[in-house]
Amino acid sequence: MDIGVPKEIKDQEFRVGLSPSSVRVLCDNQHKVFVETQAGGGAGFSDEDYQEAGAEIVPTAAQAWDRELIVKVKEPLPQEYAYLQNNQILFTYLHLAADRRLTETLIDSGISAIAYETVALPNGSLPLLTPMSIIAGRLSVQFGSRYLEKQQGGRGVLLGGIPGVRPGKVTIIGGGVVGTEAARIAVGMGARVQIIDINVERLAYLETLFGSRVELLYSSSAQIAESVPDADLLIGAVLVPGKRAPILVSRELVAQMNPGSVIIDVAIDQGGCIETLHATSHSNPTYIEEGVVHVGIPNMPGAVPWSATQALNNSTLPYTLKLANWGLNALERDRALVEGLNVKNYQLVHPAVRQVFPDLSLTA
Structure with a gap:
């Protein structure tokens, strides 16, 4: 699968969706990773670090976004909305309950959006949060x-x-x-x-x-x-x-x-x-x-991107690898990912978020 890693654009957000060590694991599993230039610079990872791990460095955000699986840290901002596509999987923090505009945009785009913060194990714990x-x-x-x-x-x-x-x-x-x-x-x-x-x-x-x-x-x-x-x-x-x-x-x-x-x-x-x-x-x-x-x-x-990126990747990488290996079929193999699914097929599907926005009905 082709995986895109855009540079975060939220104010002073220096974390990055994939570390070079995570990229290496994905590339070793025959996936292709496309990292926007300088995406990891704030966390202490150079373009050369990513290239050595097997990634291809792309010069623009659009080239990083134009992939099957997008791995980020923070929610898409309005200037990124145009990159959302209905054939993509987005894996990142979303916090939709506090952002109606983003919720509507994700639904309208048709993208499949899986939120780190709602991925949940059977015991109710939230491993990615x-x-x-x-x-x-x-x-x-x-x-x-x-x-x-x-x-x-x-x-x-x-x-x-x-x-x-x-x-x-x-x-x-x-x-x-x-x-x-x-x-x-x-x-x-x-x-x-x-x-x-x-x-x-x-x-x-x-x-x-x-x-x-x-x-x-x-x-x-x-x-x-x-x-x-x-x-x-x-x-x-x-x-x-x-x-x-x-x-x-x-x-x-x-x-x-x-x-x-x-x-x-x-x-x-x-x-x-x-x-x-x-x-x-x-x-x-x-x-x-x-x-x-x-x-x-x-x-x-x-504020502590070197530590935070690695801590986040330690938890997200197993799920990222499943999504890369199996696409949305990974949801059939891992119940925790089902809990993480917020938007799919032009529909808002997460029960808790639907309670926040009851007018954004399940059916498109």
């Missing part, structure tokens, strides 16, 4: 500690504190992979940490990880209202696979936070769980609302 969730969770605290600095508009709080001065407080809404990794870093920095989650079993598991170092709280509107106002760093880490994240923190509650506090919503890809937060970018990462620093970078792992 997990590696980026780990990175985003860890970065959320790293970024948060920076934006708490006075020069960045923050309160001037050192999360770890110093002897004689209490540490900063980190409140994390959601105890999944993102929340767990955020807590891991925050605890390591010496912060006071709370995790709020609605799943009692998950809270019990988190106790085995953190013991008394993290305050584990059951999620309710009353508990959120109690915990948010004095948080120095509030991290949104709520995930409802395929659906928009619910709004759990109101504008009124944000207004009660101390001026210069920081909110980072890792759920922004799925719409976000903070009422006052909207998507930002690596180029313009923050804005102030209700006196609070807001950060809503939807491609946060793009």
Whole structure:
């Protein structure tokens, strides 16, 4: 099969869909890989690295896109919509619940679109979302500690504190992979940490990880209202696979936070769980609302592309290889890929996304 790897064009997105080592595996399996020139440059992979792995370097995005299987990192942007074809398979992050225009465009194009974030194993785990969730969770605290600095508009709080001065407080809404990794870093920095989650079993598991170092709280509107106002760093880490994240923190509650506090919503890809937060970018990462620093970078792992590309490829390559070997017949062989299918044959087929856009009916 011919496989295309375009260069990512989202703001400061330096990850790339396939690493040279993944290209080598695909070429060893008799597939042809066409990589847009400089597609891997931001992640530390040169055109020569790809050529040595067996890829052909093509000079334009159009030449990379004009293939049977397209492997990317982020969703197609409007300037890429014209490249979508009905005989293609697109394999990438999509987050359609937060993007009606993209959803309609994919349906109209006839492309078969498989989203990394909805590929699911029988136990409900999300193998292609997990590696980026780990990175985003860890970065959320790293970024948060920076934006708490006075020069960045923050309160001037050192999360770890110093002897004689209490540490900063980190409140994390959601105890999944993102929340767990955020807590891991925050605890390591010496912060006071709370995790709020609605799943009692998950809270019990988190106790085995953190013991008394993290305050584990059951999620309710009353508990959120109690915990948010004095948080120095509030991290949104709520995930409802395929659906928009619910709004759990109101504008009124944000207004009660101390001026210069920081909110980072890792759920922004799925719409976000903070009422006052909207998507930002690596180029313009923050804005102030209700006196609070807001950060809503939807491609946060793009800040560490060397690590993130390899972590992503470690998880995606087995599925990419199946799609390359068998095309859409791979869905008959791997149930996880069926769960990942969002759009096919001019139809929106993923149940959760259809609930978000009920007017985009199953039948074309």
